[in-house]
Amino acid sequence: MAAALIAGSVMPTASLAATGTQPSKTKSTKAAKPAGGAKKVRSAKAPVKTRVVKTAKTGTRVESARTVVKVSPRKSVVVQVEPAKASFGQQYGLHRTDDPLDLKSSVALVVDQDTNQVLLSKNPHAVLPIASITKLMTGLVVTEAHQSLDDVLTISQDDVDTEKGSSSRLLVGTQLTRGEMMHLALMSSENRAANALGRHYPGGLPAFVQAMNAKAQLLGMHDTRYVEPTGLSSQNQSSARDLAVLVNAAYSHPILRELTTSTDASVAVGRRQLQFHTTNGLVRNPSWEIGLQKTGYISEAGRCLVMQAHLAGRKLIMVLLDSAGKYSRIGDAERIRKWLTSEAGPALGSALAPAAVHN
Incomplete structure (x- = not known):
């Protein structure tokens, strides 16, 4: 059974050499001006664009293309959010099959x-x-x-x-x-x-x-x-x-x-x-x-x-x-x-x- 299960194929399979493309870049939302007293936290890398939104019930929250972070109602903080890492399959383009x-x-x-x-x-x-x-x-x-x-x-x-x-x-x-x-x-x-x-x-x-x-x-x-x-x-x-x-x-x-x-x-x-x-x-x-x-x-x-x-x-x-x-x-x-x-x-x-x- 062991050797038998690796024999044969049915549907066309994606070639890694042919599809070894880089993952597409995700567009970030445009940055808005921080609310009063907002602090910006930056790293050595290029920051990911974020925006600060105030809500009556939950206070200030920080929104990015991928993440929402709730912070104190009295204090807003703009944080850098790293984009999600693409899987190997995504980088190889296998999801297009x-x-x-x-x-x-x-x-x-x-x-x-x-x-x-x-x-x-x-x-x-x-x-x-x-x-x-x-x-x-x-x-x-x-x-x-x-x-x-x-x-x-x-x-x-x-x-x-x-x-x-x-x-x-x-x-x-x-x-x-x-x-x-x-x-x-x-x-x-x-x-x-x-x-x-x-x-x-x-x-x-x-x-x-x-x-x-x-x-x-x-x-x-x-x-x-x-x-x-x-x-x-x-x-x-x-x-x-x-x-x-x-x-x-x-x-x-x-x-x-x-x-x-x-x-x-x-x-x-x-x-x-x-x-x-x-x-x-x-x-x-x-x-x-x-x-x-x-x-x-x-x-x-x-x-x-x-x-x-x-x-x-x-x-x-x-x-x-x-x-x-x-x-x-x-x-x-x-x-x-x-x-x-x-x-x-x-x-x-x-x-x-x-x-x-x-x-």
Whole structure:
């Protein structure tokens, strides 16, 4: 199945060389004169244009092309707002690729898990950052190393995110079992937990990353490269074809199916019980029967989602990468589900899918 899932293509895919254009510049609103007593905060870089607006109820607020910041009713401050960073997919122009379902994800792939038939394909060979989808390989390596899930691991300063500066409720010194760490990493995408899993691998983090890449090559994931176990680095990259292979491999382990589809978990951190929740709301949706899933997000990757699900009487693997908008990956998944379960599905499917993808 591993090698088979990376064969064949259906829809025309965007060439990164041909579409490697720079992202378009966003126009800012014209700056208005600050209200009385307003202070201007500037940086060494060229400032982003803003405007100050007074309201009766909320006081002064600062508006820019992208952000609204509320400040004190008595004091107005003009602040510089950095424009949102374009994802790699946006920079490559992948969002300009049309598809019949009008997906917001620049990369999409839906494969029948049993027959290897490709039902939907959009830029499946594009190699992009995969964010926390990385943690699926992290869980796979830990599981196949047969490390005890009862061993107690400790969060250290080495697990604190210096890549993106993200926060965590797992403070330095927190002790949890390996099983709890893996649960939080896979269900809630806990970065410190994922990094701790890598550090406590025989040989430490370098050996763990080497094992991740070795497993990818063994599975035939030749577009894939890992540099760390969390996905915070944009250097962790893969393609939809490779990630379909990863989902299929991870699905073979019951522990990974269980932990990724769990909705909630409670862990004791010192004297406190902390509640953690899934990052994928579809797990709770009765319209879905999800066997394995993982979400991911960093600005360079956009919103990402991989799943194994039972839909329309078939076991399917679904990959959505570089989706623009907080909820757009969920919206894309729903579009695909409705298409597969509608009367229009088979007719549209004949245009999107080959008869079969052979081994």
